[in-house]
Amino acid sequence: MTQLARALTIAGSDSGGGAGIQADLKTFQELQVYGMTAITAVTAQNTLGVFDVQTLPLASIAKQIDAVVTDIGVHATKTGMLANAEITALVARKVKEHQLFPLVIDPVMVSTSGHLLLDQSAKKQYIEELIPLATVITPNIAEAEALTETSLDHLDARKKAAQSLHALGARSVVIKGGHLEGEEAIDLFYDGKEFCFLRAPRVNTPHTHGTGCTFSAAIAAYLARGVTLAKAVSQAKRFIAAAIAHSLPLGRGHGPTNHWAHRQGGEPDAD
Numbered sequence: 001m002t003q004l005a006r007a008l009t010i011a012g013s014d015s016g017g018g019a020g021i022q023a024d025l026k027t028f029q030e031l032q033v034y035g036m037t038a039i040t041a042v043t044a045q046n047t048l049g050v051f052d053v054q055t056l057p058l059a060s061i062a063k064q065i066d067a068v069v070t071d072i073g074v075h076a077t078k079t080g081m082l083a084n085a086e087i088t089a090l091v092a093r094k095v096k097e098h099q100l101f102p103l104v105i106d107p108v109m110v111s112t113s114g115h116l117l118l119d120q121s122a123k124k125q126y127i128e129e130l131i132p133l134a135t136v137i138t139p140n141i142a143e144a145e146a147l148t149e150t151s152l153d154h155l156d157a158r159k160k161a162a163q164s165l166h167a168l169g170a171r172s173v174v175i176k177g178g179h180l181e182g183e184e185a186i187d188l189f190y191d192g193k194e195f196c197f198l199r200a201p202r203v204n205t206p207h208t209h210g211t212g213c214t215f216s217a218a219i220a221a222y223l224a225r226g227v228t229l230a231k232a233v234s235q236a237k238r239f240i241a242a243a244i245a246h247s248l249p250l251g252r253g254h255g256p257t258n259h260w261a262h263r264q265g266g267e268p269d270a271d
């Protein structure tokens with residue numbers, strides 16, 4: 001057997017299965033990557049909203065990371081919901097201790113349903129401790145605005161924001177354009193030298209719960225498989241575009257993306 005690619009997600013649990021750890025594991029599995037988890041927080045969540053958040057003790061998060069790294073081994077890591085400043089600092093420490101690279105950072109701050117998933121006070125730890133370790137950081141527009149303290153309503157401003165996140169130490173940056181308007185959903189990729197655009201047709205759907213988690217997990221999966229960064233980002237864009245084009249009208253709110261949509265037909269295998 002050729003060596004099985006293995007990826008670790010350090011993120012929150014979404015009981016509704018559309019975002020967080022659950023979206024990450026589904027994405028890893030679809031991309032033939034063995035998935036492992038370190039859960040930072042347990043949310044009670046569905047397509048309508050977030051009804052409870054319980055963060056895990058720091059020692060538990062640390063031991064989850066130690067357990068998988070020291071035994072099974074990790075080829076790529078992604079971070080999602082880190083909830084607060086202490087968890088963000090712990091994760092940065094563990095990334096350094098275990099050299100958890102390549103590292104994809106999805107700086108999750110607010111859910112699609114509008115619930116705060118990161119204490120405001122954690123911004124300092126993101127900027128000073130975690131972002132400098134990123135192979136790629138994938139903020140949406142609001143997250144990039146919060147991290148750079150600028151308004152990003154123009155492409156020029158988004159380019160400058162990507163440059164300033166790169167200047168903080170991130171090796172590359174994707175500023176996602178899911179919340180912009182237009183015929184296409186266009187993300188801006190900056191590798192420290194050049195800008196390029198990741199494009200897909202914009203899908204007119206409310207069912208976009210978990211798009212950011214799925215996109216960043218797909219980047220981590222491709223990196224775990226040894227694909228180059230530029231290729232990982234563009235293949236991940238194809239994966240998320242298919243997942244949104246065939247998203248699932250489940251629940252009464254924002255339904256989840258469809259992780260098996262990249263397969264021919266966009267449907268689960270017939271019985």
Ligand SMILES: Nc1ncnc2c1ncn2[C@@H]1O[C@H](COP(=O)(O)OP(=O)(O)O)[C@@H](O)[C@H]1O
Pocket residue numbers: 139140141176177178179185186187200201202203204205208210211212213215237240241244
């Ligand atoms: N309606 C849509 N149609 C097509 N692509 C979308 C749509 N909404 C989001 N995307 C894409 O999904 C990915 C996640 O983006 P975004 O929704 O901005 O992130 P987040 O979930 O973190 O808010 C990006 O590649 C973005 O362009």
Ligand SMILES: Cc1ncc(COP(=O)(O)O)c(N)n1
Pocket residue numbers: 011012013014019020021043045080081108110111112113117208209210211212213
């Ligand atoms: C546990 C967890 N992690 C991340 C998100 C963000 O995903 P989205 O922005 O699509 O709601 C979420 N809702 N829940």
